[in-house]
Amino acid sequence: MKKIIKLLLVFTIFFCVLILGLYIWAWxxxxxxxxQVVRQTQSSSIQIVDRRGEPLIAIRDDFQQRxxxxxxxxxxxPTxxxxxxxxxxxxxxxxxxxDWFAWLGAVKDKLFSSTSRGASTITMQLVGILLPELQRQGKQRSYWQKIQQIAYAIRLEQTWSKEQILEAYLNLVPLRGEVVGMASGxxxxxxxxxxxxxxxxxxxxVAMLKAPNAKINTLVNRTCLLIRPNSCDYLDVFVNNAVSYLHGTFVDEAKEGSHFAxxxxxxxxxxIHTTDKTLKSTIDKQLQQFVSERIRTRLMDLFQEQISDAAVVVLDNATGEILAYVGSSGSLSSAQEVDHxxxxxxxxxxxxxxxxAQAFDKKYLTAASLLNDSALSIAVDTGLYIPQNxxxxxxxxxxxxxxxASSLNIxxxxxxxxxxxxxxxxxxxRLGLPLSEEGDFYGYSLALxxxxxxxxxxxNAYRSLANQGYYTPIKWLSDREENRRITKRVGDNSSAVEVVQDTQGEQVFSPQSAWIIQSILSDRQARALTFGLDSAxxxxxxxxxxxxxxKxxxxxxxxxxxxxxxxxxxVGNSAGHSMRNISGVSGAAPIWHDVMQYLHxxxxxVFVxxxxxxxxxxxxxxxxxxxxxKEYFIEGTQQQSIRLVSSIAASQEGVGMISMPTDGTIIALDPDIPAENQQLRLEARMVNQQLSKQIQWVLNGKAVSQSNPAYIPLQAGSFKLELLSLSGEKLDEVHFQVRGIR
Incomplete structure (x- = not known):
């Protein structure tokens, strides 16, 4: 008995000395x-916030953890x-x-029992997470690592508060799969x-803490022990639903706003060279949410017209900042990943x-100038280009x-x-539009x-018209962030050189022509010809x-x-399918109208x-x-009277102009159709769509008809067709060819 007491005394002295030594060493x-830990602990995603600091979206950039x-x-x-x-x-x-009581109990079980239990405190577990040298080598730590773990845990308690330790533990503890931290879980x-x-x-x-990737049955049993005496009924279904599905993706980026992000x-x-995990954008979150909602609402109204997708961009005129950027209709889209x-x-x-605007600046035209919206054909290398309204x-x-204003093509x-x-x-x-080919590639269809x-x-090109013809690039960053901008880094981190990008703009149009274009596009009367007075x-x-x-x-x-x-x-379809019965005023315009109403x-x-x-x-x-x-002119181009040329003025009194055939037409005779059944239609059209009746047709110097329209037999050759008034005045002339059988 005395030996046992002596052994216990020796052990107690040794234990106390050991503890004292550990505390001294811990210092x-x-x-x-x-x-430091809070600052260095990074989210697995980059957090993008709006212009007011409101969370907008998270994009994962660390694929080792969630x-x-x-x-x-x-x-x-609290639970x-x-x-x-x-x-x-x-x-x-x-x-x-x-917890020395738990530690002694663990030692006792190790020496005198076949069972074992853990004695690591939350503090000890935390230092095991924080310090690389304490990471497990295989399944368990070595004895030396455990001793170090105790010393570091003692030191951590001397420098951190209990609340800080528990907070860090909840943020850093590994859970199932790649998930780290209770909030992530x-x-x-x-x-x-x-x-x-x-x-x-x-x-x-909490059941995941001891073995995060344990089998589901093990997790069920551990969860049940924690919630007793409450019922554990259907707990297996609950656990299976929670951990079997790929729920980790919910920690990653959301679909909403992902195109902008x-x-x-x-x-x-x-x-910008930065390690920041929170980046401030120029987006207005409330506006962004409103735009997304209006897209979905309007597209539902147009479902029968085979429209499934839309995109909206809102820019601040003064700064060029992006206030809203929605790249698709989300769940309504057949290709949600496409950024339209x-x-x-x-x-x-x-x-x-x-x-x-360019024609105004070159003084080729004014807002009062007249052009003839009638049948037009232009000879090009591949034949005739015949635009239509x-x-x-x-x-x-x-x-x-x-x-x-009425968007006429001719x-x-x-x-x-x-x-x-x-x-x-x-x-x-110059306006920033991505035209990669030369002008000849597009030809005259570029106008349309x-x-x-x-x-x-x-x-953004339209924003230049709002800014009196002055073009500047879009701003993705606020002025504060823009000042940190770096487009090139030279040398290592210690001698980096920052080169600020030149974002200086360019006067593409004169303020005068831009203002006149604004006057035209805000003129309800002028666009009534096509769109009516009351439209979106x-x-x-x-x-x-x-x-x-x-097209x-x-x-x-x-x-x-x-x-x-x-x-x-x-608005349109991701796959490029045609829409039904849709024009700009019935498809995209209602969304535009809704957004403008919200903004104002x-x-x-009030325009300047x-x-x-x-x-x-x-x-x-x-x-x-x-x-x-009243009309507006760039100074030096003003007029008070606009008069048509004499032959056209005569047409106002009952004479027309040739609308068929068009100048330069080439006609091929069909050898399978009898020649007498192949005829050419001649037609003269009055200005403003009034048909002429008082005309005569002359083909290669020979009068052929006074009807309108008229039909003449076709034969091979080159022809000059003249349109004359009944008094003999020539009103118009075209040339055409007929090729084939004679």
Missing amino acids: GQVVPSYE KVPWTKLEAYS LHQMVLQSEDKRFYQHHGV AKAFFQKYSYALNQKESALL RAFLKHYLSS AQALRQAGSTLKPFLY YDKGFKGWVSIRKAL PAVQTLTMLGAESFRNTLV GSADITLLSLT LSTPFDTAVKTGTS DMRDNWTVGWSSRYTVGVW QETPS PMPKGVVVEQIEYKPAIEPSR
């Missing part, structure tokens, strides 16, 4: 501070606190890093925030404002104001013949939007807007600006006054093609 150990940003202790549910302490460290608030397995965890959910997360990160990370804000699509009529009809002689092509395709193409490139452009670049293009405040529809109704655009914002909308629900839009260099004249047309009105 000399260096552990990271709480602040972890949400650091979560404060008070953001975890989780209780269960963690119950399972891992019952005397957490009583010990100073090491709440999101991954239950799609909840950590403060909303109930008893059963908390118990399952990817584009933003690509721009940001290529421009930056997908190349045919421009349709959206390029016409730039065409006329959207409604397949013609409006006759119209002013540029009416031609642009006048636009005629304007491009004055400017040249290459010159116009170069202007579009044959080039592929992106919604983002097009919207009309707003109760100052806006200028243009629509566009590409076969594959793309539908509406782009316009107010005094503060430029909004671009595209409290702040009115007329700039210097623009003059106002009261104009009169002779004959009265259009009513007399």
